[in-house]
Amino acid sequence: MKSHVGTRPATKVAHAPHVVLPVKPARVNQRRARPPGIAHLRSDGRLTILAGARVKSKRYARRVAARVHARELLFGAVRRPIRAGASETCSIGGSVNGQARPGTLLDGGPAALPWESVLQGDRQAAARSVALDVAKRCVDRRCLSQALALTAGRSEFPPGVRWLPYGLASGDVGIALLCAYCDQYQPDEEWDAVGHGFLSSVSEVDREAGGNLHPGLFRGLGGTVFAVAALSRVGTRYRRALGVLDGELASLARSAAARLADDRPGRLVSDFDLVSGVSGLVAGLLGRDPHRSLAPLLTALVSLATPTGGAPRWATPPELLGDPSMRSAYPYGNLNCGLAHGIPGPLAALALAFKAGHRVPGQAEAVRCLADWLTTHRADDQWGVNWPAAIPLPAPDGTTAPPRPVPARCSWCYGSPGVARALWHAGEALDDQRLRALAVEAMTDVLARPVASRYLNSATFCHGVSGLLQVVLRFAHDTRLPQFTAGATQLVDQILAGFEPDRPVGYTALGPDSNRLDRPDLLDGAAGVTMVLLAASTDTEPAWDRVFLLS
DSSP, rough: OOOOTTTTOOEETEEEEEEOOOOOOOOOOSSSSSSSSSSOOOTOEEEOOOOTOOSSHHHHHHHHHHHHHHHHHHSSSOOOOOOOTOOOOTTTTBSSSSSSSSSSSGGOOOOOOOOOOOOOOHHHHHHHHHHHHHHHHOOOHHHHHHHHHHHHHHHHHHHGGGGGGTTTTSSSHHHHHHHHHHHHHHTTTTTTHHHHHHGGGHHHHHHTTTTTOOTOOOOOOOOHHHHHHHTTTTTTOOOHHHHHHHHHHHHHHHHHHHHHOOOOOOOOOOHSSTTTSHHHHHHSSSSSSSOOOOHHHHHHHTTTTTTOOOSOTTOBBBGGGHHHHHHHHHHHOOEEOTTTTSHHHHHHHHHHHHHHTTTTTHHHHHHHHHHHHHHHHHOBBBBBOBBSSSOOOTTTOOOOOOOOBBBOOOOOOOOHHHHHHHHHHHHHTOHHHHHHHHHHHHHHHHHHHHHGGGGGOOOSSSTTTHHHHHHHHHHHHOOOHHHHHHHHOOOOOOOOHHHOSSSSSOOEOOOSOEEEEOOTTTSSSHHHHHHHHHHHHHHSSSSSGGGOOOO
16 A cells, blocks of 8 residues: 655644654555464563464564553553464453353453454455455545545535544544554554554644644544554653643643532533543543543542432533534433433443542442443333433423433444443442343343344444444453354444445445435544454454443
């Protein structure tokens, strides 16, 4: 693949006029693709080659193992794949070189299980082929320009499809994160250099945001820092840039925490949610928190669970709802139940932080309170466990009963998949079998629904098939239950059937006006699709899905 990074002069990073990112030409080809995880470095520095692994030399194996170890330091424990025929086995409790116990991980306990592809044979090869084809298109500036031009021409809501250089959800930073994951899968193919070319675009921040960038994860500085760190090879690159960006983010995070912790009534979801709020900042900082910003952020999220004697502190009054249609549907306000914008986001963030050892007073109690609230505010339907997009608030005078909540679609952003994942995290944090079992039941019911009853109209991540697939992949990995492996296989087939090689980036998204849009981005476009296909078809753990609060 011909690089489009070129040999442009070094580009300055936003907020840091003295920090320079070195630019180098990049080349990506697929001839030398090798799966990582064939060996690992022991704590004493000795090299262990996994049984059954084929390596051309110990020198190569050590180099790959060192990269795996480096990713562990940045992203947390990367579960090493054990190849077919390997002598090492992992028990349900995570022991190695022992006899694996039958059953699932629902009984809890530490689980150092390897990430493994759920696919085999021709299906696995097809998924990898499509994923890499789409990845190449997404990093090709000509394909990007063509796709964005077509999208702008077809969409009746241009602000909703705006491409931001610093955007993780829809911008160059999201493509850089795609490159980071491809670099994990193919560490010798210089995807990191291609990703660098997209990171260089964050210099546009000063011009577009006036140097005052929002801290949010999806369209702000939080996502930029996450992507730079993902491509930094555990801080061995971009050190000066990360130093400046980390300091800027820490300042913004403190302000966001203070804003959420105050006692004013009524909350914008963007104060606490994953996409723009404190939950997203926690997600981005779980892997690396050089300025110790997590404590005030977690304390602010804990405050959401404080009893009020009335509506919860995270209730959104009608005047703070996003648009007239929302105010019409919820005339007295609502309680948002989606992982993207609602209370499952704070629950997942608090639970993941708790499990990782980041704890503040009241955190366990807050996890329990929010998890219990979700378990008692379901909207089950004929297919089983489900949740609504939001719970309407009653009239202040009590004269008008709120309408019955309507079950949401089966997507990552709203509905059972996102809520079930948040409850799984809560069950893991509290070692609560009841919560884990409810999460598994909800996801099993999702997969039992007819495809048409899931209401997913595109292959993309946010409210499409890829987001559901990534949730299913996480449950398949965590539980080893057969229904999730089978369900993931069926979802992969559904995504592959939607591949359109004649479109600029291979996949389209359904816009709010029902037009098919050629979106290349991470959240609602082809980049998210290709990352999920790689997660399904390779043994490379998708640590990137932390930005979606899935891990």
